[in-house]
Amino acid sequence: MNQNNLIDVIIPVAGKGERFYPITKYTQKCLLPVGDKPILGHILSRIQSLNIKSVKLITGHFENKVKEYVENYKNLNIACIYQSEQLGLAHAIKLGLQNIENPVLIILGDSIFDIDYVDFCNKTKSNIGVLEVEDPERYGIIELDQDKIIKFIEKPKNPKSNLAQIGIYYIHSQKKLLNAINKIITSNIQTKNEYQLPDAFQIMIKDKNMFEYTKINEYLDCGIKKNLLASNKKIFSSMKSSNFISLTAQVINSNLKYCHISPGCIIENSSLKNVIVLNDTLIKNKILENEIIGS
Structure with a gap:
Protein backbone atom coordinates (compact mmCIF):
# COMPACT_ATOMS: atom_id res chain seq x y z
CA MET A 1 0.00 0.00 0.00
CA ASN A 2 1.29 3.44 -0.91
CA GLN A 3 1.46 5.62 2.20
CA ASN A 4 -0.75 8.22 0.50
CA ASN A 5 -3.51 5.73 -0.30
CA LEU A 6 -6.63 5.62 1.82
CA ILE A 7 -7.33 2.47 3.78
CA ASP A 8 -10.48 1.04 5.35
CA VAL A 9 -10.30 -0.48 8.82
CA ILE A 10 -12.68 -3.17 10.08
CA ILE A 11 -12.95 -3.95 13.81
CA PRO A 12 -15.37 -6.73 14.85
CA VAL A 13 -16.97 -5.94 18.24
CA ALA A 14 -20.23 -7.90 18.07
CA GLY A 15 -19.53 -10.71 20.51
CA LYS A 16 -21.21 -11.25 23.86
CA GLY A 17 -17.92 -11.67 25.73
CA GLU A 18 -19.13 -14.74 27.59
CA ARG A 19 -15.72 -15.32 29.18
CA PHE A 20 -16.32 -12.14 31.19
CA TYR A 21 -19.80 -13.04 32.43
CA PRO A 22 -21.57 -11.70 34.44
CA ILE A 23 -19.89 -8.33 33.75
CA THR A 24 -20.56 -8.41 30.00
CA LYS A 25 -24.26 -9.03 30.59
CA TYR A 26 -24.34 -5.26 31.15
CA THR A 27 -21.77 -3.92 28.72
CA GLN A 28 -19.85 -4.72 25.54
CA LYS A 29 -16.45 -6.37 26.07
CA CYS A 30 -14.63 -3.85 23.87
CA LEU A 31 -15.78 -1.10 26.26
CA LEU A 32 -14.18 -2.66 29.33
CA PRO A 33 -11.51 -0.30 30.67
CA VAL A 34 -7.86 -1.24 30.48
CA GLY A 35 -5.46 1.38 31.77
CA ASP A 36 -6.87 4.84 31.16
CA LYS A 37 -9.53 4.00 28.53
CA PRO A 38 -11.67 1.20 27.06
CA ILE A 39 -10.08 -1.46 24.85
CA LEU A 40 -11.74 0.06 21.77
CA GLY A 41 -10.35 3.48 22.67
CA HIS A 42 -6.80 2.11 22.67
CA ILE A 43 -7.33 0.56 19.22
CA LEU A 44 -8.82 3.73 17.71
CA SER A 45 -6.10 5.94 19.21
CA ARG A 46 -3.30 3.78 17.84
CA ILE A 47 -4.47 3.57 14.21
CA GLN A 48 -4.63 7.32 13.67
CA SER A 49 -1.19 7.40 12.05
CA LEU A 50 -2.83 5.76 9.01
CA ASN A 51 -4.50 7.62 6.16
CA ILE A 52 -7.93 6.23 6.99
CA LYS A 53 -10.91 6.31 4.64
CA SER A 54 -13.34 4.70 7.06
CA VAL A 55 -13.51 2.64 10.24
CA LYS A 56 -16.25 0.02 10.22
CA LEU A 57 -17.25 -1.48 13.54
CA ILE A 58 -19.13 -4.77 13.21
CA THR A 59 -21.52 -4.50 16.12
CA GLY A 60 -24.08 -6.66 17.87
CA HIS A 61 -24.17 -7.02 21.66
CA PHE A 62 -24.80 -3.55 23.18
CA GLU A 63 -24.44 -1.75 19.85
CA ASN A 64 -26.02 1.35 21.42
CA LYS A 65 -23.19 1.65 23.94
CA VAL A 66 -20.55 1.26 21.23
CA LYS A 67 -22.22 3.99 19.14
CA GLU A 68 -22.33 6.27 22.16
CA TYR A 69 -18.64 5.71 22.93
CA VAL A 70 -17.32 6.35 19.41
CA GLU A 71 -18.91 9.80 19.45
CA ASN A 72 -15.60 10.67 21.15
CA TYR A 73 -13.79 9.96 17.85
CA LYS A 74 -15.48 12.34 15.44
CA ASN A 75 -12.18 12.81 13.57
CA LEU A 76 -12.52 9.25 12.28
CA ASN A 77 -15.17 8.31 9.74
CA ILE A 78 -16.74 5.58 11.88
CA ALA A 79 -19.73 3.49 10.80
CA CYS A 80 -21.40 0.77 12.86
CA ILE A 81 -22.66 -2.25 10.92
CA TYR A 82 -24.98 -4.53 12.85
CA GLN A 83 -24.37 -8.29 12.67
CA SER A 84 -27.81 -9.74 13.32
CA GLU A 85 -26.60 -13.34 13.36
CA GLN A 86 -23.17 -14.36 14.61
CA LEU A 87 -21.89 -16.96 12.17
CA GLY A 88 -18.16 -16.54 12.70
CA LEU A 89 -15.40 -13.99 12.16
CA ALA A 90 -15.34 -14.31 8.37
CA HIS A 91 -19.08 -13.64 8.25
CA ALA A 92 -18.59 -10.56 10.43
CA ILE A 93 -15.76 -9.20 8.29
CA LYS A 94 -17.79 -9.76 5.11
CA LEU A 95 -20.32 -7.22 6.33
CA GLY A 96 -17.67 -4.48 6.22
CA LEU A 97 -16.04 -5.36 2.90
CA GLN A 98 -16.67 -3.73 -0.46
CA ASN A 99 -16.30 -5.26 -3.92
CA ILE A 100 -13.27 -3.09 -4.68
CA GLU A 101 -9.53 -3.68 -4.99
CA ASN A 102 -8.67 -1.26 -2.15
CA PRO A 103 -6.86 -2.66 0.90
CA VAL A 104 -8.34 -3.25 4.35
CA LEU A 105 -6.85 -3.52 7.83
CA ILE A 106 -8.65 -5.93 10.17
CA ILE A 107 -8.04 -5.71 13.93
CA LEU A 108 -9.85 -7.91 16.43
CA GLY A 109 -11.73 -5.89 19.04
CA ASP A 110 -10.02 -7.44 22.07
CA SER A 111 -6.37 -6.92 21.09
CA ILE A 112 -4.15 -3.85 21.44
CA PHE A 113 -1.07 -3.61 19.22
CA ASP A 114 1.76 -1.15 19.80
CA ILE A 115 3.23 -1.37 16.32
CA ASP A 116 4.11 0.92 13.44
CA TYR A 117 0.78 0.68 11.61
CA VAL A 118 2.06 2.55 8.56
CA ASP A 119 4.90 0.07 8.15
CA PHE A 120 2.58 -2.90 8.77
CA CYS A 121 0.27 -1.75 5.96
CA ASN A 122 2.95 -0.51 3.58
CA LYS A 123 3.02 -3.82 1.69
CA THR A 124 2.34 -5.01 -1.85
CA LYS A 125 1.01 -8.34 -0.52
CA SER A 126 -1.36 -9.21 2.29
CA ASN A 127 0.35 -9.19 5.69
CA ILE A 128 -0.52 -11.30 8.74
CA GLY A 129 0.58 -10.34 12.24
CA VAL A 130 2.01 -13.33 14.12
CA LEU A 131 3.54 -14.09 17.49
CA GLU A 132 6.01 -16.84 18.32
CA VAL A 133 4.35 -19.04 20.96
CA GLU A 134 5.42 -22.03 23.05
CA ASP A 135 2.12 -23.89 22.63
CA PRO A 136 1.10 -23.47 18.96
CA GLU A 137 -1.46 -26.30 19.19
CA ARG A 138 -3.69 -23.81 21.06
CA TYR A 139 -3.69 -21.28 18.22
CA GLY A 140 -4.40 -20.76 14.59
CA ILE A 141 -0.95 -20.91 13.03
CA ILE A 142 0.72 -20.28 9.69
CA GLU A 143 2.91 -22.76 7.84
CA LEU A 144 5.81 -21.49 5.74
CA ASP A 145 7.84 -22.49 2.72
CA GLN A 146 10.96 -20.34 2.53
CA ASP A 147 9.32 -17.43 4.35
CA LYS A 148 6.16 -17.62 2.22
CA ILE A 149 2.86 -18.51 3.89
CA ILE A 150 1.50 -21.67 2.31
CA LYS A 151 -1.11 -22.75 4.84
CA PHE A 152 -3.36 -21.48 7.62
CA ILE A 153 -4.23 -24.14 10.21
CA GLU A 154 -6.51 -23.84 13.24
CA LYS A 155 -5.13 -25.48 16.43
CA PRO A 156 -3.08 -28.25 14.74
CA LYS A 157 -2.36 -31.46 16.65
CA ASN A 158 1.18 -31.61 15.24
CA PRO A 159 2.12 -28.01 14.44
CA LYS A 160 4.86 -27.40 11.88
CA SER A 161 5.44 -23.86 13.08
CA ASN A 162 5.07 -21.79 16.24
CA LEU A 163 3.84 -18.65 14.50
CA ALA A 164 0.35 -17.88 15.81
CA GLN A 165 -2.15 -15.51 14.24
CA ILE A 166 -3.03 -12.93 16.87
CA GLY A 167 -5.75 -10.80 15.35
CA ILE A 168 -4.28 -8.20 12.98
CA TYR A 169 -4.43 -8.61 9.21
CA TYR A 170 -3.63 -6.32 6.29
CA ILE A 171 -5.37 -7.57 3.15
CA HIS A 172 -4.29 -6.01 -0.13
CA SER A 173 -7.66 -6.43 -1.89
CA GLN A 174 -11.10 -6.27 -0.29
CA LYS A 175 -12.58 -7.80 -3.44
CA LYS A 176 -10.38 -10.89 -3.28
CA LEU A 177 -11.13 -11.45 0.40
CA LEU A 178 -14.85 -10.91 -0.19
CA ASN A 179 -14.82 -13.47 -3.01
CA ALA A 180 -13.00 -15.98 -0.78
CA ILE A 181 -15.47 -15.50 2.09
CA ASN A 182 -18.38 -15.93 -0.31
CA LYS A 183 -16.81 -19.20 -1.49
CA ILE A 184 -16.51 -20.65 2.02
CA ILE A 185 -20.09 -19.63 2.82
CA THR A 186 -21.47 -21.02 -0.44
CA SER A 187 -19.52 -24.26 0.05
CA ASN A 188 -20.35 -24.30 3.77
CA ILE A 189 -16.69 -24.56 4.77
CA GLN A 190 -16.71 -24.15 8.54
CA THR A 191 -14.34 -24.57 11.45
CA LYS A 192 -16.10 -25.38 14.72
CA ASN A 193 -19.46 -24.58 13.09
CA GLU A 194 -18.43 -21.04 12.12
CA TYR A 195 -17.10 -19.30 9.03
CA GLN A 196 -13.50 -18.36 9.85
CA LEU A 197 -10.99 -16.00 8.26
CA PRO A 198 -8.13 -18.56 7.94
CA ASP A 199 -10.38 -20.72 5.74
CA ALA A 200 -10.96 -17.69 3.50
CA PHE A 201 -7.23 -16.95 3.44
CA GLN A 202 -6.60 -20.53 2.35
CA ILE A 203 -8.97 -20.01 -0.59
CA MET A 204 -7.01 -16.86 -1.48
CA ILE A 205 -3.75 -18.83 -1.47
CA LYS A 206 -5.29 -21.42 -3.82
CA ASP A 207 -6.25 -18.53 -6.09
CA LYS A 208 -2.55 -17.50 -6.25
CA ASN A 209 -2.72 -14.60 -3.79
CA MET A 210 0.50 -14.07 -1.87
CA PHE A 211 0.72 -13.57 1.91
CA GLU A 212 3.63 -12.37 4.00
CA TYR A 213 3.87 -12.07 7.76
CA THR A 214 5.19 -9.70 10.40
CA LYS A 215 6.47 -10.98 13.73
CA ILE A 216 5.04 -8.96 16.59
CA ASN A 217 7.16 -9.17 19.72
CA GLU A 218 4.30 -8.62 22.13
CA TYR A 219 0.77 -7.30 22.27
CA LEU A 220 -1.92 -6.64 24.85
CA ASP A 221 -4.43 -9.47 24.79
CA CYS A 222 -7.71 -8.52 26.44
CA GLY A 223 -9.70 -11.61 25.46
CA ILE A 224 -9.97 -13.16 28.93
CA LYS A 225 -10.03 -11.71 32.44
CA LYS A 226 -6.51 -12.78 33.42
CA ASN A 227 -4.97 -11.27 30.29
CA LEU A 228 -7.01 -8.08 30.47
CA LEU A 229 -5.83 -7.46 34.03
CA ALA A 230 -2.22 -8.14 32.99
CA SER A 231 -2.67 -5.63 30.16
CA ASN A 232 -4.19 -3.12 32.57
CA LYS A 233 -1.15 -3.34 34.84
CA LYS A 234 1.26 -3.07 31.92
CA ILE A 235 -0.40 0.07 30.55
CA PHE A 236 -0.40 1.80 33.93
CA SER A 237 3.23 0.78 34.48
CA SER A 238 4.16 2.74 31.34
CA MET A 239 2.17 5.86 32.32
Whole structure:
Protein backbone atom coordinates (compact mmCIF):
# COMPACT_ATOMS: atom_id res chain seq x y z
CA MET A 1 0.00 0.00 0.00
CA ASN A 2 1.29 3.44 -0.91
CA GLN A 3 1.46 5.62 2.20
CA ASN A 4 -0.75 8.22 0.50
CA ASN A 5 -3.51 5.73 -0.30
CA LEU A 6 -6.63 5.62 1.82
CA ILE A 7 -7.33 2.47 3.78
CA ASP A 8 -10.48 1.04 5.35
CA VAL A 9 -10.30 -0.48 8.82
CA ILE A 10 -12.68 -3.17 10.08
CA ILE A 11 -12.95 -3.95 13.81
CA PRO A 12 -15.37 -6.73 14.85
CA VAL A 13 -16.97 -5.94 18.24
CA ALA A 14 -20.23 -7.90 18.07
CA GLY A 15 -19.53 -10.71 20.51
CA LYS A 16 -21.21 -11.25 23.86
CA GLY A 17 -17.92 -11.67 25.73
CA GLU A 18 -19.13 -14.74 27.59
CA ARG A 19 -15.72 -15.32 29.18
CA PHE A 20 -16.32 -12.14 31.19
CA TYR A 21 -19.80 -13.04 32.43
CA PRO A 22 -21.57 -11.70 34.44
CA ILE A 23 -19.89 -8.33 33.75
CA THR A 24 -20.56 -8.41 30.00
CA LYS A 25 -24.26 -9.03 30.59
CA TYR A 26 -24.34 -5.26 31.15
CA THR A 27 -21.77 -3.92 28.72
CA GLN A 28 -19.85 -4.72 25.54
CA LYS A 29 -16.45 -6.37 26.07
CA CYS A 30 -14.63 -3.85 23.87
CA LEU A 31 -15.78 -1.10 26.26
CA LEU A 32 -14.18 -2.66 29.33
CA PRO A 33 -11.51 -0.30 30.67
CA VAL A 34 -7.86 -1.24 30.48
CA GLY A 35 -5.46 1.38 31.77
CA ASP A 36 -6.87 4.84 31.16
CA LYS A 37 -9.53 4.00 28.53
CA PRO A 38 -11.67 1.20 27.06
CA ILE A 39 -10.08 -1.46 24.85
CA LEU A 40 -11.74 0.06 21.77
CA GLY A 41 -10.35 3.48 22.67
CA HIS A 42 -6.80 2.11 22.67
CA ILE A 43 -7.33 0.56 19.22
CA LEU A 44 -8.82 3.73 17.71
CA SER A 45 -6.10 5.94 19.21
CA ARG A 46 -3.30 3.78 17.84
CA ILE A 47 -4.47 3.57 14.21
CA GLN A 48 -4.63 7.32 13.67
CA SER A 49 -1.19 7.40 12.05
CA LEU A 50 -2.83 5.76 9.01
CA ASN A 51 -4.50 7.62 6.16
CA ILE A 52 -7.93 6.23 6.99
CA LYS A 53 -10.91 6.31 4.64
CA SER A 54 -13.34 4.70 7.06
CA VAL A 55 -13.51 2.64 10.24
CA LYS A 56 -16.25 0.02 10.22
CA LEU A 57 -17.25 -1.48 13.54
CA ILE A 58 -19.13 -4.77 13.21
CA THR A 59 -21.52 -4.50 16.12
CA GLY A 60 -24.08 -6.66 17.87
CA HIS A 61 -24.17 -7.02 21.66
CA PHE A 62 -24.80 -3.55 23.18
CA GLU A 63 -24.44 -1.75 19.85
CA ASN A 64 -26.02 1.35 21.42
CA LYS A 65 -23.19 1.65 23.94
CA VAL A 66 -20.55 1.26 21.23
CA LYS A 67 -22.22 3.99 19.14
CA GLU A 68 -22.33 6.27 22.16
CA TYR A 69 -18.64 5.71 22.93
CA VAL A 70 -17.32 6.35 19.41
CA GLU A 71 -18.91 9.80 19.45
CA ASN A 72 -15.60 10.67 21.15
CA TYR A 73 -13.79 9.96 17.85
CA LYS A 74 -15.48 12.34 15.44
CA ASN A 75 -12.18 12.81 13.57
CA LEU A 76 -12.52 9.25 12.28
CA ASN A 77 -15.17 8.31 9.74
CA ILE A 78 -16.74 5.58 11.88
CA ALA A 79 -19.73 3.49 10.80
CA CYS A 80 -21.40 0.77 12.86
CA ILE A 81 -22.66 -2.25 10.92
CA TYR A 82 -24.98 -4.53 12.85
CA GLN A 83 -24.37 -8.29 12.67
CA SER A 84 -27.81 -9.74 13.32
CA GLU A 85 -26.60 -13.34 13.36
CA GLN A 86 -23.17 -14.36 14.61
CA LEU A 87 -21.89 -16.96 12.17
CA GLY A 88 -18.16 -16.54 12.70
CA LEU A 89 -15.40 -13.99 12.16
CA ALA A 90 -15.34 -14.31 8.37
CA HIS A 91 -19.08 -13.64 8.25
CA ALA A 92 -18.59 -10.56 10.43
CA ILE A 93 -15.76 -9.20 8.29
CA LYS A 94 -17.79 -9.76 5.11
CA LEU A 95 -20.32 -7.22 6.33
CA GLY A 96 -17.67 -4.48 6.22
CA LEU A 97 -16.04 -5.36 2.90
CA GLN A 98 -16.67 -3.73 -0.46
CA ASN A 99 -16.30 -5.26 -3.92
CA ILE A 100 -13.27 -3.09 -4.68
CA GLU A 101 -9.53 -3.68 -4.99
CA ASN A 102 -8.67 -1.26 -2.15
CA PRO A 103 -6.86 -2.66 0.90
CA VAL A 104 -8.34 -3.25 4.35
CA LEU A 105 -6.85 -3.52 7.83
CA ILE A 106 -8.65 -5.93 10.17
CA ILE A 107 -8.04 -5.71 13.93
CA LEU A 108 -9.85 -7.91 16.43
CA GLY A 109 -11.73 -5.89 19.04
CA ASP A 110 -10.02 -7.44 22.07
CA SER A 111 -6.37 -6.92 21.09
CA ILE A 112 -4.15 -3.85 21.44
CA PHE A 113 -1.07 -3.61 19.22
CA ASP A 114 1.76 -1.15 19.80
CA ILE A 115 3.23 -1.37 16.32
CA ASP A 116 4.11 0.92 13.44
CA TYR A 117 0.78 0.68 11.61
CA VAL A 118 2.06 2.55 8.56
CA ASP A 119 4.90 0.07 8.15
CA PHE A 120 2.58 -2.90 8.77
CA CYS A 121 0.27 -1.75 5.96
CA ASN A 122 2.95 -0.51 3.58
CA LYS A 123 3.02 -3.82 1.69
CA THR A 124 2.34 -5.01 -1.85
CA LYS A 125 1.01 -8.34 -0.52
CA SER A 126 -1.36 -9.21 2.29
CA ASN A 127 0.35 -9.19 5.69
CA ILE A 128 -0.52 -11.30 8.74
CA GLY A 129 0.58 -10.34 12.24
CA VAL A 130 2.01 -13.33 14.12
CA LEU A 131 3.54 -14.09 17.49
CA GLU A 132 6.01 -16.84 18.32
CA VAL A 133 4.35 -19.04 20.96
CA GLU A 134 5.42 -22.03 23.05
CA ASP A 135 2.12 -23.89 22.63
CA PRO A 136 1.10 -23.47 18.96
CA GLU A 137 -1.46 -26.30 19.19
CA ARG A 138 -3.69 -23.81 21.06
CA TYR A 139 -3.69 -21.28 18.22
CA GLY A 140 -4.40 -20.76 14.59
CA ILE A 141 -0.95 -20.91 13.03
CA ILE A 142 0.72 -20.28 9.69
CA GLU A 143 2.91 -22.76 7.84
CA LEU A 144 5.81 -21.49 5.74
CA ASP A 145 7.84 -22.49 2.72
CA GLN A 146 10.96 -20.34 2.53
CA ASP A 147 9.32 -17.43 4.35
CA LYS A 148 6.16 -17.62 2.22
CA ILE A 149 2.86 -18.51 3.89
CA ILE A 150 1.50 -21.67 2.31
CA LYS A 151 -1.11 -22.75 4.84
CA PHE A 152 -3.36 -21.48 7.62
CA ILE A 153 -4.23 -24.14 10.21
CA GLU A 154 -6.51 -23.84 13.24
CA LYS A 155 -5.13 -25.48 16.43
CA PRO A 156 -3.08 -28.25 14.74
CA LYS A 157 -2.36 -31.46 16.65
CA ASN A 158 1.18 -31.61 15.24
CA PRO A 159 2.12 -28.01 14.44
CA LYS A 160 4.86 -27.40 11.88
CA SER A 161 5.44 -23.86 13.08
CA ASN A 162 5.07 -21.79 16.24
CA LEU A 163 3.84 -18.65 14.50
CA ALA A 164 0.35 -17.88 15.81
CA GLN A 165 -2.15 -15.51 14.24
CA ILE A 166 -3.03 -12.93 16.87
CA GLY A 167 -5.75 -10.80 15.35
CA ILE A 168 -4.28 -8.20 12.98
CA TYR A 169 -4.43 -8.61 9.21
CA TYR A 170 -3.63 -6.32 6.29
CA ILE A 171 -5.37 -7.57 3.15
CA HIS A 172 -4.29 -6.01 -0.13
CA SER A 173 -7.66 -6.43 -1.89
CA GLN A 174 -11.10 -6.27 -0.29
CA LYS A 175 -12.58 -7.80 -3.44
CA LYS A 176 -10.38 -10.89 -3.28
CA LEU A 177 -11.13 -11.45 0.40
CA LEU A 178 -14.85 -10.91 -0.19
CA ASN A 179 -14.82 -13.47 -3.01
CA ALA A 180 -13.00 -15.98 -0.78
CA ILE A 181 -15.47 -15.50 2.09
CA ASN A 182 -18.38 -15.93 -0.31
CA LYS A 183 -16.81 -19.20 -1.49
CA ILE A 184 -16.51 -20.65 2.02
CA ILE A 185 -20.09 -19.63 2.82
CA THR A 186 -21.47 -21.02 -0.44
CA SER A 187 -19.52 -24.26 0.05
CA ASN A 188 -20.35 -24.30 3.77
CA ILE A 189 -16.69 -24.56 4.77
CA GLN A 190 -16.71 -24.15 8.54
CA THR A 191 -14.34 -24.57 11.45
CA LYS A 192 -16.10 -25.38 14.72
CA ASN A 193 -19.46 -24.58 13.09
CA GLU A 194 -18.43 -21.04 12.12
CA TYR A 195 -17.10 -19.30 9.03
CA GLN A 196 -13.50 -18.36 9.85
CA LEU A 197 -10.99 -16.00 8.26
CA PRO A 198 -8.13 -18.56 7.94
CA ASP A 199 -10.38 -20.72 5.74
CA ALA A 200 -10.96 -17.69 3.50
CA PHE A 201 -7.23 -16.95 3.44
CA GLN A 202 -6.60 -20.53 2.35
CA ILE A 203 -8.97 -20.01 -0.59
CA MET A 204 -7.01 -16.86 -1.48
CA ILE A 205 -3.75 -18.83 -1.47
CA LYS A 206 -5.29 -21.42 -3.82
CA ASP A 207 -6.25 -18.53 -6.09
CA LYS A 208 -2.55 -17.50 -6.25
CA ASN A 209 -2.72 -14.60 -3.79
CA MET A 210 0.50 -14.07 -1.87
CA PHE A 211 0.72 -13.57 1.91
CA GLU A 212 3.63 -12.37 4.00
CA TYR A 213 3.87 -12.07 7.76
CA THR A 214 5.19 -9.70 10.40
CA LYS A 215 6.47 -10.98 13.73
CA ILE A 216 5.04 -8.96 16.59
CA ASN A 217 7.16 -9.17 19.72
CA GLU A 218 4.30 -8.62 22.13
CA TYR A 219 0.77 -7.30 22.27
CA LEU A 220 -1.92 -6.64 24.85
CA ASP A 221 -4.43 -9.47 24.79
CA CYS A 222 -7.71 -8.52 26.44
CA GLY A 223 -9.70 -11.61 25.46
CA ILE A 224 -9.97 -13.16 28.93
CA LYS A 225 -10.03 -11.71 32.44
CA LYS A 226 -6.51 -12.78 33.42
CA ASN A 227 -4.97 -11.27 30.29
CA LEU A 228 -7.01 -8.08 30.47
CA LEU A 229 -5.83 -7.46 34.03
CA ALA A 230 -2.22 -8.14 32.99
CA SER A 231 -2.67 -5.63 30.16
CA ASN A 232 -4.19 -3.12 32.57
CA LYS A 233 -1.15 -3.34 34.84
CA LYS A 234 1.26 -3.07 31.92
CA ILE A 235 -0.40 0.07 30.55
CA PHE A 236 -0.40 1.80 33.93
CA SER A 237 3.23 0.78 34.48
CA SER A 238 4.16 2.74 31.34
CA MET A 239 2.17 5.86 32.32
CA LYS A 240 3.13 8.76 34.58
CA SER A 241 0.04 8.15 36.68
CA SER A 242 -0.47 4.64 38.05
CA ASN A 243 -4.25 5.11 38.30
CA PHE A 244 -7.17 6.54 36.37
CA ILE A 245 -9.85 8.11 38.56
CA SER A 246 -12.94 9.61 36.94
CA LEU A 247 -13.76 13.20 37.83
CA THR A 248 -17.14 11.99 39.15
CA ALA A 249 -15.65 9.25 41.36
CA GLN A 250 -14.76 9.63 45.04
CA VAL A 251 -11.73 8.03 46.67
CA ILE A 252 -11.71 8.39 50.46
CA ASN A 253 -8.89 7.23 52.74
CA SER A 254 -7.80 4.51 50.29
CA ASN A 255 -4.63 3.23 48.65
CA LEU A 256 -4.76 2.53 44.91
CA LYS A 257 -2.23 1.21 42.42
CA TYR A 258 -2.87 0.24 38.78
CA CYS A 259 -6.58 0.97 39.19
CA HIS A 260 -9.25 2.28 36.84
CA ILE A 261 -12.06 3.93 38.81
CA SER A 262 -15.06 4.64 36.59
CA PRO A 263 -17.66 7.43 36.85
CA GLY A 264 -19.92 7.47 39.90
CA CYS A 265 -17.79 5.11 41.99
CA ILE A 266 -17.05 5.54 45.70
CA ILE A 267 -13.94 3.87 47.14
CA GLU A 268 -13.65 4.22 50.91
CA ASN A 269 -11.21 2.78 53.48
CA SER A 270 -9.89 0.27 50.96
CA SER A 271 -6.68 -0.98 49.39
CA LEU A 272 -6.88 -1.85 45.70
CA LYS A 273 -4.13 -3.12 43.41
CA ASN A 274 -4.72 -3.75 39.72
CA VAL A 275 -8.46 -3.44 40.06
CA ILE A 276 -10.90 -2.21 37.39
CA VAL A 277 -14.01 -0.71 38.98
CA LEU A 278 -16.99 -0.19 36.67
CA ASN A 279 -19.58 2.59 36.81
CA ASP A 280 -21.45 3.51 40.01
CA THR A 281 -19.82 0.91 42.24
CA LEU A 282 -19.34 1.28 46.00
CA ILE A 283 -16.29 -0.38 47.59
CA LYS A 284 -15.88 0.05 51.33
CA ASN A 285 -13.47 -1.57 53.79
CA LYS A 286 -12.00 -3.97 51.21
CA ILE A 287 -8.59 -5.30 50.21
CA LEU A 288 -8.70 -6.33 46.56
CA GLU A 289 -6.16 -7.32 43.93
CA ASN A 290 -6.50 -8.41 40.28
CA GLU A 291 -10.26 -7.97 40.04
CA ILE A 292 -12.91 -6.46 37.81
CA ILE A 293 -15.71 -5.14 40.03
CA GLY A 294 -19.16 -3.79 39.16
CA SER A 295 -21.62 -4.03 36.32
